[in-house]
Amino acid sequence: MKVMSTEEIVNLLDANEDLYIIDVREDEEVAEGMIPGAVHIPLGQIAERADELDATKPYILVCRAGRRSESACGILEEKGFDVTNLEGGMLAYDGELEFK
Template sequence: MSTYSTISPEQLKLRLDQGEPLNIIDVREDEEVAAGMIPGAKHIPLGQLPERYDEIEKTPELFIMCRSGGRSSRACEYLSSLGFEGVTNITGGMLSWEM
């Protein structure tokens, strides 16, 4: 059973465009992030998550982004196992994000 929710990039962008302050973590690698990020997102590569999860602000919702949705899914499972609540995978990742 999944321990996290999902949201489409379109749904997330709508909420950002409405001015909602959202807690977004980008788990892609440095070279991927260099090509662009969602404004306001925090970058923590997936491989660094076990050492850096304490940098993540505990908010009612936590949105996780990667390139296509696979790594963010693993990050969601991991963060949920640590007790983070409201963890949400951004389906399709940056490949589906329209800036």
């Protein structure tokens, strides 16, 4: 499984790279702020909502600390997706936040 540091994702965001980020945290966690442009799909819904995703795009998965997003990466990898886990999750992320 590929991993990315929070420093790497902040640099990519600062460079205006097209990123496909999925936040697998629960609603109350997401209310505290998300990485700009992220799509919210709670971990419990990843398997059944995988058909909403484009299998030709690389996805970066994020949660609070990196464990749930690691599980989500495993689920999507089994379905043939190109996924990367954000190491340390939102606890390690110190970039901009978006509130939805």
